[in-house]
Structure formats: structure tokens, C-alpha cells
Amino acid sequence: MKVDRHSRFDTMFYPETVAVIGASDHDGFSQALMSTKLRNRVFLVNPRYRELHGRICYRSILDVPEKIDYVVIAVPAPNVPGVLSDCIAKGVTTAHVFTAGFSETGLPERKALEDEVRDIAIGRINLVGPNCMGLHCPASGLAFIPDASTQEGTVGVVSQSGTFAEQFLSVGKLRNVTFSKVVSYGNAVDLDCPDFLEYLTHDPETRVIALYIEGTRNGDRLRRALTEASDLKPTLALKGGVTPDGERAASSHTGSLAGSPETWRALFQQTGAIQVEDFDELLNSTLALSCSRLPARKGTAIVTNSGGFSVLETDLCVRAGLEVPRFAEETTRELRKIVPLAGTSISNPLDAWPIYYNLPGKPGTLADAIRTLSHDRHIHSIVLHFDEVSYLMRILGDAVESLLKELIPVMVDGCKYARDTMDKAVMVCVALDAYSEDEDDRRYHLMAKNAFEAEGFPVYPALGPAIRALFNLYRYSIRRGRP
Amino acid sequence: MKVDRHSRFDTMFYPETVAVIGASDHDGFSQALMSTKLRNRVFLVNPRYRELHGRICYRSILDVPEKIDYVVIAVPAPNVPGVLSDCIAKGVTTAHVFTAGFSETGLPERKALEDEVRDIAIGRINLVGPNCMGLHCPASGLAFIPDASTQEGTVGVVSQSGTFAEQFLSVGKLRNVTFSKVVSYGNAVDLDCPDFLEYLTHDPETRVIALYIEGTRNGDRLRRALTEASDLKPTLALKGGVTPDGERAASSHTGSLAGSPETWRALFQQTGAIQVEDFDELLNSTLALSCSRLPARKGTAIVTNSGGFSVLETDLCVRAGLEVPRFAEETTRELRKIVPLAGTSISNPLDAWPIYYNLPGKPGTLADAIRTLSHDRHIHSIVLHFDEVSYLMRILGDAVESLLKELIPVMVDGCKYARDTMDKAVMVCVALDAYSEDEDDRRYHLMAKNAFEAEGFPVYPALGPAIRALFNLYRYSIRRGRP
Numbered sequence: 001m002k003v004d005r006h007s008r009f010d011t012m013f014y015p016e017t018v019a020v021i022g023a024s025d026h027d028g029f030s031q032a033l034m035s036t037k038l039r040n041r042v043f044l045v046n047p048r049y050r051e052l053h054g055r056i057c058y059r060s061i062l063d064v065p066e067k068i069d070y071v072v073i074a075v076p077a078p079n080v081p082g083v084l085s086d087c088i089a090k091g092v093t094t095a096h097v098f099t100a101g102f103s104e105t106g107l108p109e110r111k112a113l114e115d116e117v118r119d120i121a122i123g124r125i126n127l128v129g130p131n132c133m134g135l136h137c138p139a140s141g142l143a144f145i146p147d148a149s150t151q152e153g154t155v156g157v158v159s160q161s162g163t164f165a166e167q168f169l170s171v172g173k174l175r176n177v178t179f180s181k182v183v184s185y186g187n188a189v190d191l192d193c194p195d196f197l198e199y200l201t202h203d204p205e206t207r208v209i210a211l212y213i214e215g216t217r218n219g220d221r222l223r224r225a226l227t228e229a230s231d232l233k234p235t236l237a238l239k240g241g242v243t244p245d246g247e248r249a250a251s252s253h254t255g256s257l258a259g260s261p262e263t264w265r266a267l268f269q270q271t272g273a274i275q276v277e278d279f280d281e282l283l284n285s286t287l288a289l290s291c292s293r294l295p296a297r298k299g300t301a302i303v304t305n306s307g308g309f310s311v312l313e314t315d316l317c318v319r320a321g322l323e324v325p326r327f328a329e330e331t332t333r334e335l336r337k338i339v340p341l342a343g344t345s346i347s348n349p350l351d352a353w354p355i356y357y358n359l360p361g362k363p364g365t366l367a368d369a370i371r372t373l374s375h376d377r378h379i380h381s382i383v384l385h386f387d388e389v390s391y392l393m394r395i396l397g398d399a400v401e402s403l404l405k406e407l408i409p410v411m412v413d414g415c416k417y418a419r420d421t422m423d424k425a426v427m428v429c430v431a432l433d434a435y436s437e438d439e440d441d442r443r444y445h446l447m448a449k450n451a452f453e454a455e456g457f458p459v460y461p462a463l464g465p466a467i468r469a470l471f472n473l474y475r476y477s478i479r480r481g482r483p
Numbered sequence: 484m485k486v487d488r489h490s491r492f493d494t495m496f497y498p499e500t501v502a503v504i505g506a507s508d509h510d511g512f513s514q515a516l517m518s519t520k521l522r523n524r525v526f527l528v529n530p531r532y533r534e535l536h537g538r539i540c541y542r543s544i545l546d547v548p549e550k551i552d553y554v555v556i557a558v559p560a561p562n563v564p565g566v567l568s569d570c571i572a573k574g575v576t577t578a579h580v581f582t583a584g585f586s587e588t589g590l591p592e593r594k595a596l597e598d599e600v601r602d603i604a605i606g607r608i609n610l611v612g613p614n615c616m617g618l619h620c621p622a623s624g625l626a627f628i629p630d631a632s633t634q635e636g637t638v639g640v641v642s643q644s645g646t647f648a649e650q651f652l653s654v655g656k657l658r659n660v661t662f663s664k665v666v667s668y669g670n671a672v673d674l675d676c677p678d679f680l681e682y683l684t685h686d687p688e689t690r691v692i693a694l695y696i697e698g699t700r701n702g703d704r705l706r707r708a709l710t711e712a713s714d715l716k717p718t719l720a721l722k723g724g725v726t727p728d729g730e731r732a733a734s735s736h737t738g739s740l741a742g743s744p745e746t747w748r749a750l751f752q753q754t755g756a757i758q759v760e761d762f763d764e765l766l767n768s769t770l771a772l773s774c775s776r777l778p779a780r781k782g783t784a785i786v787t788n789s790g791g792f793s794v795l796e797t798d799l800c801v802r803a804g805l806e807v808p809r810f811a812e813e814t815t816r817e818l819r820k821i822v823p824l825a826g827t828s829i830s831n832p833l834d835a836w837p838i839y840y841n842l843p844g845k846p847g848t849l850a851d852a853i854r855t856l857s858h859d860r861h862i863h864s865i866v867l868h869f870d871e872v873s874y875l876m877r878i879l880g881d882a883v884e885s886l887l888k889e890l891i892p893v894m895v896d897g898c899k900y901a902r903d904t905m906d907k908a909v910m911v912c913v914a915l916d917a918y919s920e921d922e923d924d925r926r927y928h929l930m931a932k933n934a935f936e937a938e939g940f941p942v943y944p945a946l947g948p949a950i951r952a953l954f955n956l957y958r959y960s961i962r963r964g965r966p
Contacts, residue, residue: 026877026879031877145877146877159791161792161794163789163791163792164789167789167792174916174918174919175918214794238795240791240794240795240798241794241797241798243797243801244801245800245806246795246797246798246801246807248797248830249793249797249830277802278799280945305646308644308695308697309646309650311697311723311724311729311732312761314729314731315724316761318727318729319760324729325728326731345732348728348732390630394514394629394630395509395511396509433654433917433944434915434916434919434944435658435932435944436657436917437929446918446920461918
């Protein structure tokens with residue numbers, strides 16, 4: 001049975017031919033699909049065009065001369081039943097209905113239209129939606145936004161909201177999150193959240209699951225699916241509508257029965273899913289879980305270049321649920337050999353600004369400091385805060401580029417030692433403000449970011465998100481029963 | 484007495500001549516001061532150079548042929564007492580000691596050195612520091628980082644940490660925060676936090692006060708200064724070291740007696756200062772308080788283009804302490820006339836994506852929607868989430884630039900109506916990820932950001948910070964006894 005269900009979903013995620021019904025010269029689905037490996041197997045349908053994007057545009061799916069596995073339906077809501085019937089007649093196996101304007105409007109006639117769609121589909125075609133973005137799968141070429149990463153990865157996403165799924169893909173690409181499958185399932189008249197969760201749970205390509213949900217019609221199935229998922233893989237869950245006003249917003253968005261925040265909190269806790277509070281925490285924690293070691297305990301070392309910020313960063317860590325313990329005596333002794341006295345602090349947090357930009361050959365580098373503290377028995381995670389670019393630009397001018405080319409590998413080496421030899425979780429913050437307009441400054445920061453990412457470290461533009469993600473690594477570590 | 488104290492501080496903040504003792508070819512102070520209106524009144528001192536930056540470099544402050552009002556001392560700690568004595572002999576009125584390595588090291592001999600510095604200074608010269616960045620004042624030209632904004636503004640900052648003050652200036656510049664005075668006071672052997680607070684309280688150029696503090700030696704004076712400041716001006720306070728580990732970090736950073744987090748919380752509450760949790764909240768709330776109307780009540784309208792995000796944004800608002808009430812019936816009726824049905828929600832949050840990019844002449848624009856809901860009696864604040872750029876780029880290609888040139892003024896107009904005619908607090912989020920590498924995307928976002936800023940709106944790159952800042956506007960509104 002499980003095998004059959006699985007192969008049903010494989011058929012959905014790995015089609016060989018795709019059609020976009022309601023294609024136009026600016027629809028995102030056509031653009032997205034024509035930019036992946038499916039590009040030569042995409043057929044466009046819209047009676048208003050004879051040609052689109054230099055291809056034939058067919059009047060109806062029935063006119064397409066090849067067998068079609070997967071269709072995207074993007075026609076006005078009242079036309080969906082007719083188009084869906086055509087797809088069934090054509091032998092299409094999966095239909096994704098992008099079109100909105102069904103039960104989520106709260107209007108009885110639109111609910112009736114949705115019921116009609118369901119009655120047509122059930123048992124005849126796999127239906128995703130309506131009111132959603134559908135399926136994204138880099139390995140097959142399925143895609144719903146044109147600029148998404150086509151790199152095959154390990155993160156599976158199940159989202160009740162379409163924009164949420166889009167945003168997860170877009171920002172995920174900037175943060176080096178790579179995806180196995182992304183699902184936006186919308187009103188779920190046929191395939192629902194638990195179906196996709198079950199699939200991802202057993203999907204060998206998926207190693208981390210991220211869920212965004214606003215409500216469900218079947219709490220028991222969701223509970224079973226979440227339990228099974230959490231048993232096998234780190235499963236992060238974000239519930240939208242956990243406040244009274246938010247609950248009302250959720251019900252007007254997806255028409256979901258939201259349930260009380262407490263019910264959901266208990267559900268996640270009992271199933272072992274890691275509940276997070278917002279989009280950023282979900283994305284950032286997904287990144288961490290997809291590439292970092294797990295910290296065995298709470299002890300975290302902060303490596304920074306500012307006394308003031310080291311204090312605030314310590315507060316952030318402790319408020320998040322971690323600890324920033326004093327280094328062991330032998331660690332402090334070793335650090336004092338390489339970090340000069342004035343303006344520094346070699347306790348934990350380590351504010352070691354004078355050696356931040358030392359290159360090998362100098363008495364001590366940042367890599368030496370990281371190596372030293374990674375031996376500390378109280379330390380299970382290291383948060384490295386790199387924010388020296390503008391300072392270096394000021395004292396070095398254009399020479400900063402050649403310095404960074406030597407300095408960044410030194411820092412990366414220290415972090416690799418801590419991770420690979422000492423088995424520590426290492427989070428990197430390459431601090432950059434979204435509104436920064438200095439192109440050199442941005443370029444240097446991105447140079448550092450890319451170097452850490454190339455070695456598989458999770459990198460964050462601010463420290464708060466890095467620390468919240470680290471705490472979720474710890475939560476998962478506890479769930480896995482790590483000592 | 485007050486007048487005398489005030490004129491003492493005016494002398495410090497408005498010097499006519501400045502010297503940097505320990506100047507070098509890459510020190511930030513020389514570079515900073517030589518890029519402001521003081522540029523021709525900056526004298527450089529360092530026995531190791533005869534010339535620096537194309538100017539004479541003097542062996543000693545005693546060799547400078549002019550009267551000097553303000554010196555920056557950046558020499559090794561053991562040399563500070565001698566240099567300071569020279570400054571007194573020279574008749575300098577204010578000395579800022581940048582040099583670190585005093586009591587904050589925890590070493591008895593360094594504490595003794597600090598005591599020596601104090602004994603030399605008290606009664607003979609105004610001493611700022613040691614271990615700090617000193618004073619920044621755009622109106623006089625005092626500056627401690629080269630790339631700070633030289634625009635005269637209304638925000639006064641008092642910071643125990645130097646990097647914190649630098650960062651506040653740097654990020655503040657990106658966020659359109661403009662400063663009256665910024666103080667980094669460090670170990671405060673002479674002038675301490677309450678001194679600067681008192682001055683800013685009565686400084687006519689300062690309309691909002693932001694404080695970063697790790698500890699104090701004189702709680703009673705601080706209490707009085709905070710009470711007076713909060714009575715007259717919005718006063719935001721961030722305490723570093725509010726967790727056990729953070730408290731330890733603070734004491735090793737500034738050697739402060741930190742006091743318990745509860746003591747500090749009570750202090751801020753009793754004095755009327757608005758306590759915030761981290762750097763970002765302090766900066767973002769300072770921006771809001773320096774330019775926004777105050778919301779009379781909690782009712783907030785969210786204007787967005789995504790159902791899923793509108794739910795999460797509502798949760799964010801409510802968790803922050805605000806409310807997202809349903810619009811009044813007449814508001815909904817009016818909105819329905821301009822917002823089409825499918826995929827939208829015209830309750831609050833308003834998810835009105837189909838009209839987001841309508842230009843005047845179309846049946847309804849975003850400005851029309853904002854105008855309509857700004858009349859709602861339940862609504863006291865509006866949060867506008869603008870995140871349409873990548874969508875518009877996808878459907879319009881290069882034509883997006885000309886559309887945005889028309890669309891952005893429409894949105895700005897709607898917001899101006901809500902603020903200026905209807906007296907609502909309006910927060911704008913132009914969503915942009917720090918690691919975004921698409922230069923066009925960034926340019927368009929910054930175009931929107933700059934347009935809103937030019938009309939005096941607070942603009943944020945993410946919604947969470949905007950909402951936390953809005954809640955602090957509300958907290959201040961309550962403190963002012965607004966109905």
C-alpha cells in the first residue's frame with residue numbers, strides 16, 4: 001500500500017510532459033517550466049493565442065498532440081470544471097489548479113464551485129489545489145517561479161500558502177538552502193497536507209521537512225503524519241494564525257478551521273515536530289538542520305569583535321535558551337597567549353578584535369583562537385560574528401580585497417577544524433544590512449558569505465536569526481536523544 | 484547652575500579646534516574629523532611623523548601653534564597620563580581618551596593607571612572615557628567614524644559601548660536616522676551617563692534619546708536623569724547584560740556593576756524610559772519616534788499582497804502587543820468596490836494583491852484602499868508591506884522601472900493622506916533581503932525606500948522590526964497619556 005501511494009506521488013513529482021492551461025506572455029508558470037530541464041516538454045494552452053514564447057499555443061488540452069502527465073490550470077474559476085474534465089478525457093494524471101476564488105472567499109456559490117471541482121477530480125486525476133502554487137522539484141524540472149534554484153537539495157517544504165512557498169524558495173536561494181520538493185497545496189480539495197508529509201517522510205531525497213500550515217480538516221491524519229515524519233527526519237512546523245486576530249485572518253485566507261493555539265502547540269509537542277514562530281525562523285532553522293552538526297549541550301562560544309555587541313549577543317543566546325559559559329581555565333590560558341590585553345575579553349564571549357585580521361605568520365590568528373576554544377569541554381557550539389569589513393576598508397582602502405582573500409580562508413579553516421575535528425556546531429554571521437548601498441562593502445561581505453557556504457556552513461546576515469536557528473538545532477538534538 | 488552645566492557641555496560638543504594625539508595614516512578619528520566642517524581646524528600630533536595626510540604632524544600637543552578646544556587621545560595606555568598633563572598645560576578644555584586597557588581589564592595595575600588619569604583630569608579638563616569613541620555632533624563637525632552621516636538631526640544617543648555607538652551611526656545612516664549628538668562614554672572616570680542624559684534632556688536639538696548601558700556606579704543619579712529625560716522626550720533604553728551570562732560579559736567589558744535584570748526593568752519602568760530588547764529594536768524604534776505620529780490605540784491595519792504572510796504578520800502584530808481588528812462594515816463595503824474577489828481578503832489584514840500595481844485611472848489603486856481604511860474608526864496605525872518588485876519584474880521586464888516611477892508616488896500619496904489628514908501612524912516595510920544579489924531588484928527596492936523616506940516615513944527592510952517599532956510608538960503614546 002505504502003509503495004503504491006509512493007509511486008502515485010512519484011508520478012506527480014516526476015512528470016515527463018507538462019502543460020500550462022491559461023498560459024500567457026507573462027505567466028510565471030510557463031516562464032518557470034521553460035527554464036528547467038522540462039523546457040522541451042512544456043506545452044502551452046490558451047484559445048486566445050496561436051503562438052506564445054515562440055511555441056505553438058493550443059486551443060485546448062485536447063488538441064495537444066502528445067500524452068501529458070501534469071497540467072497547471074490557470075483559467076478563471078468558473079472555467080475550471082470544464083478544463084478539468086478535458087484533462088481527464090486527455091488522460092492527464094495530475095492537475096494543479098492555480099486559480100483562486102473558491103471556498104476561501106467564504107461565498108456559498110464559490111464553495112459549490114469547489115465541490116464541483118472535487119467531484120470531477122476524485123478518483124480520476126490527482127488534484128493539487130485549488131488556490132496554490134503547486135509542486136516544485138528540481139530533480140524533475142517542476143517549478144512554479146522562474147528564478148528559483150534548480151539545484152537538487154535535501155529540504156522538503158509543505159505550505160498551505162502559495163506566497164509562503166514562493167518566498168521560501170526565493171529567500172532560500174539567497175541563503176543557500178537547496179530543495180528536494182516544495183509543495184503549495186492551497187485549499188486541498190483532494191491531496192492535503194498529510195498526504196505530502198507522508199510522501200516526504202519516505203522520500204529518500206528529503207532530509208529535512210519544513211511545514212507551513214494554517215488549519216486542517218483532519219487533525220488525526222495530520223497527527224499521524226507529523227509523528228511519523230518527526231520520528232524519521234527533523235520536522236519544523238510553523239502554524240499561521242496563533243493569535244485571535246491571526247486565527248481570523250487564517251480563516252479568511254484558506255477557509256481553514258484553525259483550532260486554538262494551545263491545541264496546535266500540543267500537537268507539535270506530542271508529535272515531536274519543532275514549532276517555530278515565524279517565516280525567518282523556519283527558513284533559518286531549516287538551513288541549520290540541513291547542514292550543521294547538532295550541539296550535544298547548550299554551551300555556546302561567541303566569537304566577535306565588539307565588547308558591546310558581545311554582551312547583547314550573550315543576552316540573545318541566553319534568552320533563546322542557550323548558555324554562554326565561562327571558558328575553562330586552560331582555554332583562557334591558551335587564548336591569552338594569542339590575544340593581546342587592551343580592549344579585549346578572552347572569557348566567553350571572546351572579543352578578540354586585535355587578532356581578527358591577522359594572517360598566518362602573525363603570533364595568533366582567529367583560526368588559532370577558534371581551534372583553541374573548540375577544545376573547551378563546556379563548548380558545544382560556536383557562533384562566529386564577522387563584521388570587520390568596513391573597519392578594514394577604512395584602514396586598508398583597496399588593499400582590503402587582497403587581505404580578505406587571505407583572511408577568509410583562515411577563518412573558514414578555523415571553523416572547519418571546530419566542526420570536522422571537534423564535532424561542534426558552527427554558525428556563521430556575516431553581518432550585512434539589507435539597505436547597505438556601498439557596493440564594495442556588499443561585495444566583500446558576499447565574498448565571505450560564499451566562502452563559508454562553499455564549505456557547508458550555515459551563514460546568516462544577522463546574529464539573532466543565527467542564534468534562534470542554533471537553539472532549534474539544540475532542540476532537535478534533544479529530540480534525537482543526543483547525550 | 485543648569486545653565487552653567489549646559490554651557491560646559493556646549494563647549495565640549497561645539498569645539499572650534501580639535502587635535503588628534505596619536506594620529507596615524509589610518510586612524511579613523513583623523514579621517515572622520517577631516518571629512519566634516521572642522522576639516523581645516525584639525526591638528527595632528529604624533530612624534531613618529533613630521534607630516535600626515537598632507538599636513539604638519541606635531542611632536543606634542545604643546546607644539547601646536549593654536550589654542551585647542553578638544554583633543555582625541557589615542558596613545559598607548561601607559562602614555563595617557565603624560566599626554567593628558569600636556570593637554571592641561573596647553574589649556575585644552577576637553578579630552579576624549581580613546582585608549583583602552585584600563586580598569587575594564589580587571590587588572591589592579593590598570594585600575595591604578597585609570598585612577599591616575601582621573602586624578603590628573605578632575606577639575607582641570609573635561610574627560611570623556613577612557614575606552615570609548617567619544618563625541619559625534621554633526622552641527623559642530625565632531626565625528627568619530629569617517630562614513631557617518633553629517634546631516635544634522637534630532638536623535639541623541641548615549642552609549643557605554645564604542646562599537647555600539649559606531650554601529651548606531653552606520654546602520655542609522657542606512658535607515659535615515661539623523662543625529663543631534665552621539666556619545667560613547669566608556670569607563671566614565673569623569674563624565675558619566677547621567678551627565679550626558681541631562682545635557683540631551685535640555686538640548687533643543689535633541690528630540691528623541693536612545694541609551695545603551697551596561698551598568699552604573701551611581702544608580703540614584705541615573706534614576707533622576709532618566710526620569711527627567713522621559714518626562715520631556717521619548718527616551719528608549721537598552722540594558723546590555725540582562726541574563727546571567729550577559730551580566731558576566733558586561734562586567735568583563737566595562738567592569739560595570741551590572742545589577743539584576745529586575746532592578747533595571749523596574750528602573751526603566753519607574754522612570755518612564757521605554758526599555759527595548761536589542762540593538763535593532765532600539766534603532767528601529769528611535770527611527771519611528773523621530774518621525775511618526777503616535778497611534779492613539781492598538782488597532783492596526785496591515786496592507787499586504789500575500790494571504791499567507793498576512794496571517795503571519797497579524798500574529799506578529801498581536802504578539803507584539805497590538806491588535807488587528809476587523810474593519811468596520813462601511814470600510815469593507817467601500818473596499819469591495821475597488822478590490823476584486825478572487826484570492827483577496829478585504830477584512831483586516833488587507834490582502835489586495837490585484838490592485839497593488841494599479842495606476843490612477845484604473846478602477847482602484849492601493850492609495851484608494853489606504854485612504855478608505857484610514858477612515859476606519861478601529862484603525863490607528865497602518866503597516867504597508869511592499870514586496871511586489873520581483874513579481875513586477877517577472878511580468879513587466881524592463882518596463883518595471885517606468886511603472887514603479889508612477890506607482891511609488893501613488894502609494895506614498897495614500898500613506899500621506901492617512902498620516903497627514905487622518906493622523907494615523909504609518910509604518911512602511913520595503914522588504915529586501917540582505918543577501919539579495921540581483922542589482923536591479925535592489926535598485927528598485929531602494930527607489931521605493933528613498934521615496935517613502937523623502938516624505939518622512941519610517942521604512943524597514945522586514946516587517947517584524949516595523950511592528951516592534953510600532954508597538955514602542957504605542958507604548959510612548961500611552962506614557963504621554965494620549966487617549
